Amino acid sequence: xxxxxxxxxxxxxxxxxxxxxxxxxxxxxxxxxxxxxxxxxxxxxxxxxxxxxxxxxxxxxxxxxxxxxxxxxxxxxxxxxxxxxxxxxxxxxxxxxxxxxxxxxxxxxxxxxxxxxxxxxxxxxxxxxxxxxxxxxxxxxxxxxxxxxxxxxxxxxxxxxxxxxxxxxxxxxxxxxxxxxxxxxxxxxxxxxxxxxxxxxxxxxxxxxxxxxxxxxxxxxxxxxxxxxxxxxxxxxxxxxxxxxxxxxxxxxxxxxxxxxxxxxxxxxxxxxxxxxxxxxxxxxxxxxxxxx
Numbered sequence: 584x585x586x587x588x589x590x591x592x593x594x595x596x597x598x599x600x601x602x603x604x605x606x607x608x609x610x611x612x613x614x615x616x617x618x619x620x621x622x623x624x625x626x627x628x629x630x631x632x633x634x635x636x637x638x639x640x641x642x643x644x645x646x647x648x649x650x651x652x653x654x655x656x657x658x659x660x661x662x663x664x665x666x667x668x669x670x671x672x673x674x675x676x677x678x679x680x681x682x683x684x685x686x687x688x689x690x691x692x693x694x695x696x697x698x699x700x701x702x703x704x705x706x707x708x709x710x711x712x713x714x715x716x717x718x719x720x721x722x723x724x725x726x727x728x729x730x731x732x733x734x735x736x737x738x739x740x741x742x743x744x745x746x747x748x749x750x751x752x753x754x755x756x757x758x759x760x761x762x763x764x765x766x767x768x769x770x771x772x773x774x775x776x777x778x779x780x781x782x783x784x785x786x787x788x789x790x791x792x793x794x795x796x797x798x799x800x801x802x803x804x805x806x807x808x809x810x811x812x813x814x815x816x817x818x819x820x821x822x823x824x825x826x827x828x829x830x831x832x833x834x835x836x837x838x839x840x841x842x843x844x845x846x847x848x849x850x851x852x853x854x855x856x857x858x859x860x861x862x863x864x865x866x867x868x869x870x871x872x873x874x875x876x
Contacts, residue, residue: 605700615862630667630704631660641714643676646691654698661702668699672710675718730801732774732783739770741785743804752804754783757797760790768818775823775832777850782807784832784848786821788814794821796834796848798855807853816841823848833860 606619739756771787816838
């Protein structure tokens with residue numbers, strides 16, 4: 584939450600960058616897409632993830648000394664038909680302290696906005712993140728008592744580890760059903776700590792037609808509830824995503840071009856229910872601002 588607050592504050596420090604006559608992009612009234620204001624004309628984002636160059640550098644690593652490169656890149660994207668460019672910003676490059684912004688970086692960001700305006704491109708600003716470990720400031724370093732969890736691609740288990748490198752536990756993957764074919768991969772696909780840190784969500788396939796969602800109590804690492812969820816496409820990949828509601832998690836089930844579906848996992852205490860979202864079909868995963876229809 585504090586990252587979002589910091590980011591909004593950083594944007595407010597940029598000041599008003601004149602956007603000429605480029606219309607605002609808004610969510611359509613039917614909540615199924617985007618429109619331009621005030622005309623109501625449909626807007627379909629189409630563009631590039633401008634995250635790093637061939638040497639792994641983010642734009643803010645070289646935009647001071649190599650600004651013509653940035654100009655050339657945005658010009659090339661426009662010629663290729665883009666209307667949106669996603670840019671990743673790091674906390675360590677835009678904040679010099681917990682309550683002090685980097686004015687030079689803000690000025691350069693304002694210059695980037697003016698360049699995007701010139702090319703008639705919208706910017707999707709992502710951040711403030713911590714992508715490169717060397718750029719994470721000491722005052723923002725994660726305390727050792729916090730945990731991280733991931734689905735191990737080799738064992739299929741969920742591994743929970745403290746940031747102090749102390750491994751806390753491993754959660755075994757769900758058991759395959761007897762009717763599972765060799766198309767069904769064994770092991771968890773994803774895991775996610777809820778906002779309060781009291782529960783860990785995990786999901787993985789159990790057959791060609793179902794995945795299993797588990798809710799795990801972090802006090803003892805016991806599974807307090809597990810539930811099968813339909814995979815109508817078969818052998819799909821799954822991921823879990825937070826929302827603006829701490830008791831609500833979204834489950835994204837995707838089979839690439841075969842289709843995608845979204846389920847809402849609604850927790851009450853140590854129990855949860857699952858409900859498919861009918862209005863989100865063949866879409867990307869819903870994030871913070873999505874709520875059930």
